[in-house]
Amino acid sequence: MIEIKNLDIDLGEFRLRDINLSIEEGEIFVILGPSGAGKTVLLETVAGFYPPKAGSIILNRNFANDLPPEKRNIGFIFQDYALFPHLNVKENIFFGTRYRRIDGIEEKFGKIVSILGIENILHRYPKTLSGGEQQRVSLARALIMEPNLLLFDEPLSSLDERIREELREELRIILKKMNQTSLFVTHDQTEALVVADKIGVMHDGRIAQVGKPDEIFNTPINEQVASFVGVETVLEGKVASNIDGLAVIDVNGIEIETVADVPVGEKVLLGIRPENVTLSFAKDESSARNNFEAKVTRLTPLGAVVKVSLKCGFPLVALITKLSAEKLELEKDKEILASFKATAVHVIKHGS
Numbered sequence: 001m002i003e004i005k006n007l008d009i010d011l012g013e014f015r016l017r018d019i020n021l022s023i024e025e026g027e028i029f030v031i032l033g034p035s036g037a038g039k040t041v042l043l044e045t046v047a048g049f050y051p052p053k054a055g056s057i058i059l060n061r062n063f064a065n066d067l068p069p070e071k072r073n074i075g076f077i078f079q080d081y082a083l084f085p086h087l088n089v090k091e092n093i094f095f096g097t098r099y100r101r102i103d104g105i106e107e108k109f110g111k112i113v114s115i116l117g118i119e120n121i122l123h124r125y126p127k128t129l130s131g132g133e134q135q136r137v138s139l140a141r142a143l144i145m146e147p148n149l150l151l152f153d154e155p156l157s158s159l160d161e162r163i164r165e166e167l168r169e170e171l172r173i174i175l176k177k178m179n180q181t182s183l184f185v186t187h188d189q190t191e192a193l194v195v196a197d198k199i200g201v202m203h204d205g206r207i208a209q210v211g212k213p214d215e216i217f218n219t220p221i222n223e224q225v226a227s228f229v230g231v232e233t234v235l236e237g238k239v240a241s242n243i244d245g246l247a248v249i250d251v252n253g254i255e256i257e258t259v260a261d262v263p264v265g266e267k268v269l270l271g272i273r274p275e276n277v278t279l280s281f282a283k284d285e286s287s288a289r290n291n292f293e294a295k296v297t298r299l300t301p302l303g304a305v306v307k308v309s310l311k312c313g314f315p316l317v318a319l320i321t322k323l324s325a326e327k328l329e330l331e332k333d334k335e336i337l338a339s340f341k342a343t344a345v346h347v348i349k350h351g352s
Helices: 039-047 089-098 105-116 131-143 161-177 189-195 213-218 223-228 322-327
Strands: 002-010 015-023 028-032 054-059 074-077 149-153 182-186 198-203 206-211 233-243 246-251 254-259 267-272 278-280 290-302 305-311 315-321 335-340 345-351
Touching: 002 039, 015 039, 015 206, 028 039, 028 161, 028 189, 039 074, 039 149, 039 182, 074 131, 089 105, 089 131, 105 131, 105 161, 131 161, 161 189, 182 189, 189 213, 198 213, 198 223, 206 213, 206 223, 223 233, 223 345, 233 254, 233 315, 246 267, 254 290, 254 345, 278 315, 290 315, 305 322, 315 322
Parallel strands: 028 182, 028 198, 074 149, 149 182
Antiparallel strands: 002 015, 002 054, 198 206, 233 246, 233 267, 246 254, 267 345, 278 335, 290 305, 290 335, 305 315
16 A cells, blocks of 8 residues: 655645545556646655655555655656667566566566567567557566556657557556556546546645546536536536425526535535536427526537537536537527436535
């Protein structure tokens, strides 16, 4: 287990404050946040590059604050993979074993290159490899050293979208096969969803929320987290009624139903993810409890999907397929029915 307790890092122009994380053995923990949030600083502090101002880093029950990087048994996968250009793939993988004895090294080497599917490129040099191949070699070089913790600093960010989609799924499978405890940082929400067992959302040097992927994306703890994880509709309202957990929220005179344990009279902040909004011609096409006559204010093509901005007494955003948009003949100012279930409306924050 890896534990980070009340960690405070002060670099003068930037500071991490009160960082608390617990990573179980074999768990893939993803730090998700925008650029400048402090993700890489956290990784580098765990690796031993920066001394904490306060708090503690516990690696396998051992206090590690004062340990130099080479004594922490931590692997680090950088954005650019940092392969040695003058060494071939096999030599790159074995490089770290020059300085540390690894029992059963040949057997471990065979297992790792087999899992990663790089048996046929062992003789090649980094400049002849694709980005995906370089990523696999870098991972093999780290895994063969049997690290207690493997750190990933945006490892897929330099790859094109097609390769990135393929590798993020492969990466999770590989890490799980190896039961490799990992701390992974990214700004990419889809990457976090695919790779993570658990996510910590970081903003401005703090961890705002920790939870399983579905908890983070469906029930963000505050407006800041909601905005970052793609909750595009955030509404302020007041609880008008609540009968057996089905609450009616008054949003500027419009009633929105949600499943929530909130008392009558309390002010709330609601979040609705765009993919949970459906568009149709008539009310009888929807079984949702929330149905509103809406007008299209903007269409934003996003490849296979279209983001539809709507006005229905409050601003609402829907995300539908390009085919659905064509069938509905959507265009600016077209009137349409917008629907979403009560379970799709999440109370982000409440209080008087």
